Amino acid sequence: MVAKALVENVRPDVFVIACNTASTLALAEVRAVLDIPVVGTVPAIKPAARLTETGTIGLLATPGTIRRAYTARLIEEFAGDKRVILHGSLELVKLAEAHARGEDVPPEAFAAAQAPLFEAPGGDEIDTVVLACTHFPLVRGQLIATAPRAVSYIDSGAAIARQTIRVLPARNESGGQGGTACLTSPPEREEATVRVLRRYGFPEVQFVAIEPIEMTSAPSAEP
Template identity: 45%
Template sequence: MTGPAHSGTHHLLAFDSGIGGLGIVRALRTLNPALAIEYLADTAVFPYGEQDDAFLVERVLTLISEAISRLRPQAVVIACNTASTLALDALRAAWPEIPFIGCVPPIRWAARLTRTHVIGLLATRATIRRPYLNRLHALYAPDCTLIAHAAPGLAACAEHLFRGEDVPPSAIQREIAGLFDRDTTGKLDAVGLGCTHYTFVLEQLRALSPPRIMWLDPANAVARHTLTLLQNQPEVTSPSVQPRAWFTSMPPEAEALRRKLPDFGFDEITLWPSLPASQKITA
């Protein structure tokens, strides 16, 4: 498929373990439709939040190294909280000439909005257990009580909903129940999304939580920050071929996923070429 003709644009790579980063891709395209965005999803080891830290650091560095060599992006969005909190410093050290934009838990945003000084974070186990979260809390919200809750199955719920599959409200309720069980004072009023997948369950989270809760999705903020950094990068000639959505293994229910990809500017599922398989599902 040939992309639209533009005199110049910026060339980005967005990386996640699954479909979560597509929320940031959507925000980027809304702000600047001319962007050339490649998407790489490491579906072979989804979900990242349940993987070993050392394994993930090596995995992310290897995949990003391959992607930089093959795709030559001007900037890389690590559209995954787990990968960002684990590997962002190492990525920046390895490629200091390339801007890396990460996704971090929106603790500072929650601290600005809360009226009760009781804030929450919904995230993966990997993000919750990382010392980085404690540093964010101490730096940006020292006067707030932070209730950080791991929802190990919520990213999978988001993947199912994204593909149009039925997910009973009770499944999502089970994932978030612990957050509100720990709010013994009933003062929790601002909860940050600490996983990009949760963008796609935001409607359900709002429906299943007390009306006082402000759910904070940082996708738009990440997109705005990315565009700010790109102001320092020269525009390049737009590619004649539409950038692709790459996957490290064929995703479950691939046909349902393929039907959703045009909403985010992609027209096919393409397997990442470091894998032996070369099949792809075309539109």
Template identity: 45%
Template sequence: MNDRPLLFFDSGVGGLSVVAPTLELLPTAPVVYAADSAGFPYGTKSEAEIAARVPALLGRLVERYRPRLVVIACNTASTIALAHVRSALDVPVVGTVPAIKPAAEMSKTRVIGVLGTEATVRQPYVDDLAARFAADCTVLRYGSARLVELAEGALAGFAPPTEDVATELAGLLNQPGGERIDVVVNACTHFPLLEADLVAAAPPGISFVDGGPGIARRVAYLTAGQDWPGQASAHRLVFTRLGDREQRIAGFLATRGFAEPELL
């Protein structure tokens, strides 16, 4: 059935940074975007909470929307719950991981930064990625809950204060050796939504990289040869809580091809 959608899941709006490059490759793909607004933010929650919550919610979403593929468009949820989700669902599941490999390939100074949520940057999975793909690099990390809030606010119509972005970036760059960072991994899908602000706050010569384009290529590969609708249609937007902030975000996304929000 060519109308079966791609399901993107995140704690908030960060996964939109993955939806955009996916639609560049698959422009008529139907999308269901699900934000766990009732559980937002994930970055300050325990591993046990996320490991229990994410598979349960995705089970309900898959039952309701019957997607052909699921994208966990959230680094925190992926690094903690991806294996649980794959064992629970009978559809392909694509996770999101920090783009440490491309960052290491880009770095000239061999010092890279990983900017994510507190939950993501402390995961052993990040240690493993650094050991496998950046063994000759110094990898500095910083977890920021504030940048996640700023990204959510930006889509709700509130411009992020320049000084707040600079303060959070300084938490990474002001670490010992941080002055040599030349590539920063946006290890939270929210952060590419603030990339212009991060670039403006960063010293000259620092590049930012994220996993969105790589995830998009993976989705295109896994769905190669499948039928798609002949033209793009309105995408579906799902929240687990519909408050004022979610309504403001939905108003913005209405200009990007999303229908009226639904409640899970």
């Protein structure tokens, strides 16, 4: 498994799956093969259910996260008495990545990417939107500015950070500022990714070679 090989090479104290889709697919499996704490990322449906006043929640995610049974179970468990309107957008992922690279993205592009959420039946009642992709909080300001009306946008980032701090060994004295990013492909092939990492506080980028792993079956790689 890639996660196990990465941990053996890098020796982290905590393994964070910083992706909703990957967490809904493989969180249990990763925890089963690693002997360090594993923190997953799942849509902030529970806090959204507490926050909504209209009882209608919007969920912005990738198409893959929208389709996962894990997401459906979260909704059933924590928002079973609410109306949850889902919209999967690969276009918003692309816009967030462009923004992260420092490119100028016109506001109307963000408006168009999130419009289907509010145009869906019942969308006019949405007062809380869950950003269920770790790309999307990067463009929270753009989404707020281009929403058809005032709504609350929430994500699980702060909760993930708190949980990561809780499970870190006491000896860890990192100030949480910057660090080294490890890529499983050579940095020269990932110039855009390296540029984003450096913009967000990771000046050092290293290549970690991981041997290919043969699998008899594998989950869909579609986001």
